[in-house]
Structures are given as structure tokens and as C-alpha cells.
Amino acid sequence: MEGQGGVNFMRLLSDESMQSSLSSDSCEYYQTEIYDQLPSVQASRSGHESQGTWERRNVGPESGDNVSHGPLPRPLKDKESTLPIRNLTMCIQAKRDARDRRKLQTRNIGSWASWRQSQSISRKRVWEHVCGALSHLIPWQHTLHAIEGRFGVGMKAYFVFLRYLVYLNLLHCLLIGGFILGPTALYGRSIDIESLKFGGNDSVLDFFLGTGYLDRSPVFFGFYTPSTQKLGCVSTPLLYLAGIFSILLFSLILEVRRTTVGYKHTWMLGKRYHVNVTYKIFCGWDFTIQDPGSATLKQGFIRNDLKLFLEEQSFSQRVAQRTLGQKVRLYMLRFVLNVTVLCLLAGAFFLIYFATRTSQDESGHHWLVSLFLQYLPPITITAVNLFLPHVFRKISSFEDYSFTTQVNATLVRSIFLKLASLGIYLFFVFRTEGSQHCRENKFGREMYKLCIFNFLTSFCATFFLNYPRMLLWQKYPSSLMARWVGRQIFLIPFNVLDLVYSQTVSWVGLYYCPLLPLIVTVTLTATFYIKKFTVLRCCMAEQRMFRGSNTSVLFHFMLLLGLLMASVALGFYFHPHVAHSERNVTSCGLFEGGETVVSVMRECVKNLPVPIKTTLNYLTSEAFALPLILAEIIILTSFVSRGRANRKAIERLKDMLVMSSSDKRFLVKQHATMLRQQRHKLRVRSAAPHARGKSSSSS
Numbered sequence: 001m002e003g004q005g006g007v008n009f010m011r012l013l014s015d016e017s018m019q020s021s022l023s024s025d026s027c028e029y030y031q032t033e034i035y036d037q038l039p040s041v042q043a044s045r046s047g048h049e050s051q052g053t054w055e056r057r058n059v060g061p062e063s064g065d066n067v068s069h070g071p072l073p074r075p076l077k078d079k080e081s082t083l084p085i086r087n088l089t090m091c092i093q094a095k096r097d098a099r100d101r102r103k104l105q106t107r108n109i110g111s112w113a114s115w116r117q118s119q120s121i122s123r124k125r126v127w128e129h130v131c132g133a134l135s136h137l138i139p140w141q142h143t144l145h146a147i148e149g150r151f152g153v154g155m156k157a158y159f160v161f162l163r164y165l166v167y168l169n170l171l172h173c174l175l176i177g178g179f180i181l182g183p184t185a186l187y188g189r190s191i192d193i194e195s196l197k198f199g200g201n202d203s204v205l206d207f208f209l210g211t212g213y214l215d216r217s218p219v220f221f222g223f224y225t226p227s228t229q230k231l232g233c234v235s236t237p238l239l240y241l242a243g244i245f246s247i248l249l250f251s252l253i254l255e256v257r258r259t260t261v262g263y264k265h266t267w268m269l270g271k272r273y274h275v276n277v278t279y280k281i282f283c284g285w286d287f288t289i290q291d292p293g294s295a296t297l298k299q300g301f302i303r304n305d306l307k308l309f310l311e312e313q314s315f316s317q318r319v320a321q322r323t324l325g326q327k328v329r330l331y332m333l334r335f336v337l338n339v340t341v342l343c344l345l346a347g348a349f350f351l352i353y354f355a356t357r358t359s360q361d362e363s364g365h366h367w368l369v370s371l372f373l374q375y376l377p378p379i380t381i382t383a384v385n386l387f388l389p390h391v392f393r394k395i396s397s398f399e400d401y402s403f404t405t406q407v408n409a410t411l412v413r414s415i416f417l418k419l420a421s422l423g424i425y426l427f428f429v430f431r432t433e434g435s436q437h438c439r440e441n442k443f444g445r446e447m448y449k450l451c452i453f454n455f456l457t458s459f460c461a462t463f464f465l466n467y468p469r470m471l472l473w474q475k476y477p478s479s480l481m482a483r484w485v486g487r488q489i490f491l492i493p494f495n496v497l498d499l500v501y502s503q504t505v506s507w508v509g510l511y512y513c514p515l516l517p518l519i520v521t522v523t524l525t526a527t528f529y530i531k532k533f534t535v536l537r538c539c540m541a542e543q544r545m546f547r548g549s550n551t552s553v554l555f556h557f558m559l560l561l562g563l564l565m566a567s568v569a570l571g572f573y574f575h576p577h578v579a580h581s582e583r584n585v586t587s588c589g590l591f592e593g594g595e596t597v598v599s600v601m602r603e604c605v606k607n608l609p610v611p612i613k614t615t616l617n618y619l620t621s622e623a624f625a626l627p628l629i630l631a632e633i634i635i636l637t638s639f640v641s642r643g644r645a646n647r648k649a650i651e652r653l654k655d656m657l658v659m660s661s662s663d664k665r666f667l668v669k670q671h672a673t674m675l676r677q678q679r680h681k682l683r684v685r686s687a688a689p690h691a692r693g694k695s696s697s698s699s
Contacts, residue, residue: 084125139163143532149296151490151535152304154407158492159528161555165503166524168254172247172510172517179243180514181218183236187227208452209374210445219448219515221440222588226595233604237590241597244511248567251507255560262553280305315402330400337395341413344391345420348384352421355380356428377446378453381421385501386457389414389494408554410493415558418501419565422450426508426569438588440512447509447516454502455523462530462538470538490539495531496555499524504562508569 085095140163148156206212210220217223227235284302322330359376392413396406429446466488473482506520574597591597605613618624 140528147532147535149298149300152301152308154492155490155535157555158496159531161496162499162524162528162531164258165499166521166528168251168503169506169517169521169524171250172506173521175243175247175250176514176517179239179246180224183227183239184218184224187234187236208449210448214448215441215445219513219519220444221512221514221590222438224514224590226590233607235600235604237595237597237600238604240514240590243514244570247510247517248507248563248570251563252560252567255556255563259553259556259560262556280309311403334399337399341392341395344388345413345417348388348417348421349424351384352377352380352424353428356425375449375453377425378450381425381450382453382457384421385414385418385497386494388417389497392417393491393493407493411496411554411558414493414497415500415561418497419504419561422501422504422508423565423569430572440589444509444512444516447505448513448519450505451502451509451516451519451523454498454505455527458498458527458530462534466534466538487540488534488538490531490535496558499527500555500558500562503559504566507563507566510566511570511573 085099088095088098090098140159144156144159144163147159202213206214214220215222224236224240226237280302284305285298355376359373389410392410393406396409396413399406399409401409429443469485469488472479472485473487476482502520502523506516509516591600605616608616
């Protein structure tokens with residue numbers, strides 16, 4: 001009788017042991033005693049004590065026969081029902097049960113439904129194989145894996161961002177071909193073919209300055225002409241504007257989407273969620289790897305991930321140990337350093353202003369001096385953007401942030417420098433070139449020179465600075481020059497700034513140089529291989545790691561700022577006051593003869609049907625503002641409500657995970673306690689006969 005009161009725990013070691021189970025007494029004990037003592041039940045009991053306690057305590061001994069002796073069969077989800085058995089994340093016995101359930105479901109339904117289900121599963125599997133095969137055709141996929149294995153996720157994030165910019169500019173090229181080049185070839189005025197031939201006074205320098213041959217080519221705004229036929233709204237000026245605005249709109253949608261999705265993912269996997277180190281070590285290996293090179297890359301990826309985790313943990317521990325005096329001194333130091341950053345930015349802006357004013361005076365100089373003055377603003381902007389980010393990097397190292405925060409702070413300060421310097425340059429170009437003939441071409445040449453000079457700087461820095469530096473380190477590692485120069489480290493913030501700056505220049509000059517996205521696509525593709533050569537051949541791995549997910553969100557946020565800056569510059573050019581002040585200026589291209597964007601659009605609206613005209617008038621009137629504001633309020637309210645509900649659901653799921661781990665620890669503790677009690681009872685039983693024998697012998 002005493003043995004029946006104990007609880008027998010049996011460990012499941014094989015498939016046969018699944019058939020054995022606990023006794024009804026033990027199941028009853030689980031349902032009445034241990035279940036009531038679980039931490040999760042104790043926590044949930046506070047909300048509804050009476051109802052929960054009554055339902056749990058109504059379970060009597062007679063209900064022990066109805067308790068299942070083993071795990072209940074789990075119904076398959078829709079996604080799991082279409083997967084092959086070998087791809088299911090289950091144990092062997094669960095996979096056998098799943099196979100039996102599938103066979104049972106096939107017998108219960110008719111032959112026609114069974115055939116349709118099998119065909120649907122086959123189509124889904126074929127589609128998965130096709131998608132898997134197409135994923136291997138993604139450009140530079142193997143290169144990204146190699147870079148990730150050697151340098152970590154942060155370095156891969158830079159190259160993924162570069163590949164995304166290539167895709168984005170390819171989309172721009174397609175839109176330009178459909179909205180600008182095609183209609184110009186069909187409806188535009190006849191172009192003199194002889195003027196498009198290279199020769200005469202043209203030279204190779206024209207490809208660097210944007211003059212001569214390029215000035216007559218489709219690269220710049222002046223090449224495009226109005227339509228020879230009056231087709232209402234189907235005219236080359238309006239299609240040109242539609243192409244420009246569609247590019248900016250698609251870019252805005254893509255950037256907002258990638259920024260918000262990336263921020264949501266970062267928030268989900270940020271400081272509120274930490275992956276267990278045990279999972280990283282014991283479950284991070286891919287056992288399908290057979291190639292030694294791939295295995296080495298995977299080892300490097302796991303090693304870099306663990307280094308990053310240990311770096312974050314050590315920094316968090318150091319921050320938690322700061323005293324009040326240390327915090328005050330640190331905040332004062334950060335304030336002084338931020339004031340220093342502002343002073344450096346002001347000096348850089350004044351230097352760009354001085355270079356822009358000096359470059360306007362080209363008369364009476366030698367041709368070489370005149371060429372230098374013409375390139376003085378790009379040289380100044382590039383020099384400032386190369387020097388100051390390194391100063392910002394040194395300043396951020398004294399602020400005692402984590403390495404990821406240091407990278408992000410350097411990125412924010414440097415991108416403000418890049419965009420502000422470009423904005424100042426645009427402002428002075430707008431002011432000084434308003435009275436020149438074909439000012440659109442002149443402004444397009446300035447953006448073209450900025451783009452070309454940025455690429456040439458990257459090319460020369462790689463093959464004339466970094467590569468000789470690597471050769472010096474390899475051949476003469478013990479020399480004084482090699483030790484002073486050191487090994488090259490690929491600094492992600494500065495290289496990302498170059499990409500954002502190049503893409504911003506492309507958006508700003510898109511209206512004046514419509515083929516600039518094609519030029520940027522070529523330069524970015526070449527930049528990918530140049531940076532790949534720099535990383536794999538000329539650089540060493542960064543000793544300190546940082547999170548690539550947070551930095552990727554910051555990449556796209558900075559790109560979104562560049563897009564907004566380009567939109568503001570284009571809106572300033574299209575402003576009615578600016579357009580009215582420039583009507584007497586001899587223009588070229590699509591709006592020659594005194595036409596403006598506003599006049600062309602008014603002519604289009606006049607030719608529209610009456611219902612469409614009435615609708616447009618209503619949409620542009622003040623009466624449409626009220627329903628628009630109400631619709632925005634409703635949409636924002638729904639999104640905010642969904643966000644709050646999802647946040648609460650996430651918090652509840654996190655609490656459930658914590659309580660489930662507490663339940664497991666509690667059950668392990670109870671199990672150990674019961675085992676100790678059983679051992680004690682066995683020792684007492686074994687000691688009882690010896691005691692009786694000794695007492696009988698003594699009597």
C-alpha cells in the first residue's frame with residue numbers, strides 16, 4: 001500500500017516506452033497536486049481565483065480513467081500538411097504519427113478529393129524547388145556568404161545594401177526607358193544624327209566634365225524636345241514629369257517600407273529579446289554542410305556571433321557598475337564633444353561656401369587653373385567628407401558607447417555632414433546659375449561631376465592606396481613604415497556614407513540628367529567588385545563586432561533622408577515664384593519658348609473630359625480636405641490600435657515563455673524531491689529487517 005502512494009516517473013527511451021505510462025494515481029497527482037502548484041497557474045489564479053480553483057479541484061479520483069496516458073495526437077497545420085515528412089521539425093515517432101494521420105485522412109475522403117489534394121501538394125513542392133533553384137541565381141550570393149563568414153553580419157549588411165541600390169537603380173532605368181526615352185523617340189522632334197556623332201572639338205575630357213558630346217546626347221535635359229503632335233495629355237513634357245515623379249514615388253514607397261519593416265524586426269529582436277547562448281552553441285550548426293570551405297565559413301559566422309554577444313554583455317556589465325560621479329563626468333564629456341562636432345560642421349560648411357564662390361570666377365586663368373576651379377567644389381566636398389568622418393569616429397570612441405552605438409553615432413553625424421554640404425552646394429548653384437542659357441544642363445553637369453568624382457575617388461583609394469599598403473604589409477611586415485601604416489580595416493560607416501551620398505546625388509540630378517540612374521548603376525556595379533577586392537584582399541577583420549540589423553535600418557533611414565532632400569530641391573525648382581522669375585531666361589529642352597510645368601499641366605487639364613475635370617477640381621479644393629483628414633485619422637487610429645494589441649500579445653507571449661521555463665524548473669525540482677523520498681523509503685525498508693534480526697538475536 002505504501003508503494004502505491006509513491007509516484008513512478010518513467011523516462012521515455014524508445015518507441016516501445018511510449019506505450020508505457022504513469023499510473024492513474026500519478027496522473028491524478030499531476031492534475032490535482034503538481035498542476036495546482038505550477039508557477040504559471042499560481043500567477044494566473046490571481047485574476048480569476050474562484051473559477052479557476054473550482055474547476056481544478058472538481059477533478060476527482062474518478063476522472064483518472066479518462067486521463068490520456070501520453071501526448072495527444074496534434075493535428076497538422078495547413079503548412080505542415082503540405083511539407084514532406086522528412087522536412088517536419090519532429091521526432092521520429094511524431095513523424096510516424098503524422099504519416100499515419102495523412103493516410104487516415106486520405107482514406108476518409110473520396111478519390112477525387114484525394115487526387116486534388118495530392119496534386120496541390122505536388123504543385124507546392126515543385127514551386128518550392130523552383131524558388132530554391134532561383135535563389136541560387138541571385139547575384140553575388142556566394143560572395144555575400146563568404147564575406148559574412150569572414151567578417152560577420154555587419155559587413156554583409158553593407159554589401160546587401162549596395163546590391164539593393166543596384167536593383168533600385170535598375171528599376172529607375174526601366175521607368176526612364178518607358179516614360180522618357182520611348183516617347184521621345186516616338187513623338188519627339190527629329191534630331192540631327194550628325195550632332196550625336198563623336199568628333200570635331202570633342203575629346204575624352206568631355207566624359208569627365210559632361211561637356212561637348214555628352215552635352216548633345218540624351219544624358220542631359222537639353223536633348224529632349226516637345227512633341228511634334230498635340231495629343232492632349234500624351235505629350236513628352238508630361239510623360240517626362242510622370243517618369244521623374246514615378247521614380248521618386250516608387251523610391252519613397254520602397255524606402256518607407258524597408259525602414260518600417262526593419263525597425264519592427266529590430267524592435268522585436270532588440271534588447272527585449274535575447275537568444276540563449278546554449279542555442280547559439282548547440283543548435284547553430286548546419287549538419288547538411290559537406291564542403292570544407294562552407295564549414296569554415298559557418299564556423300567563422302558562429303564565432304563572430306559569439307564575439308558580438310560577449311562584447312554586448314561585457315559592455316552592459318560595465319554600464320551597470322557606473323557610479324553617480326562617473327555618470328556625471330561622462331555626460332559632461334559627451335556635451336563638450338557634441339559642441340566640438342557642431343563647430344567642425346560649421347567650419348566645413350563655410351569651407352564649402354568659400355569653394356563654391358571661388359569656383360564661379362573662371363575668367364583670365366590658365367586652362368589648367370580653370371579646370372581646377374571648375375572641380376574645386378567636388379574636391380572640397382570630397383575632402384571634407386573623407387577627413388571629418390574619421391574625426392567623428394575618434395570622438396565617438398571617447399563617449400563610452402557600445403561599439404554598435406559608436407558606429408551609429410558616427411553614421412548620423414557623417415550623413416548630416418554629407419547631406420548638409422550637398423544642400424549648401426545646391427543652394428549656391430541655384431542662386432548663381434539662374435541667368436545662364438540652358439541652366440538645366442549646367443546643373444545636370446554639376447551633379448554628373450559629383451557622381452563621377454565620387455567613383456574616381458573610391459577607385460583611386462583602392463588601387464593606389466589600400467592595395468600598396470597591403471603589399472607593404474605582406475612583403476615587409478617588420479619595417480618601420482609597415483608598422484606605422486598598419487593593416488587596413490574596412491570601416492563600414494564611411495563606405496555606407498559614400499553609397500548614400502552617391503544615391504542622393506542621383507535623385508537630385510534625376511530631372512536635369514535623366515540617364516544618371518544608368519550611370520549610377522554602372523558605377524555601383526563596379527563599386528561592388530572594387531569593395532569586394534578591398535575586403536577580401538586588402539583588409540583584415542574588425543576585432544570588435546556590432547549588430548548588422550540595427551545598422552541596416554539606419555542605412556535605409558539615411559537613404560530616406562537623402563530622398564526627402566532631393567524632393568525638396570526639385571520642389572524648390574518647380575515653385576511658382578522661382579518659375580515666374582525665370583520666364584525671361586532662355587531655356588532649352590522640353591519647356592523652351594516660355595513654357596513651364598504649370599502651364600503644360602493646365603493645358604492638359606483643359607483637354608480632359610468634364611467628369612475627370614470636375615473630379616480633379618474637387619480633389620484640389622478645400623472641400624476635400626475634411627474627408628481626407630477624417631480618413632487619415634481613421635487609418636492612423638486603426639494602425640495604432642493594432643500596434644498596441646500586437647505589443648500586448650507579444651508581452652503575453654514573453655510572459656508565457658518565462659512561466660513555462662519556471663514550470664519546467666519547478667517540475668524538475670519536484671521530481672528530484674520525490675526521488676529522494678523514494679530512496680529514503682527504500683533505505684528505511686531495507687534497514688527494518690536488519691533491525692528486527694538484531695533485536696531477535698539480542699533477545
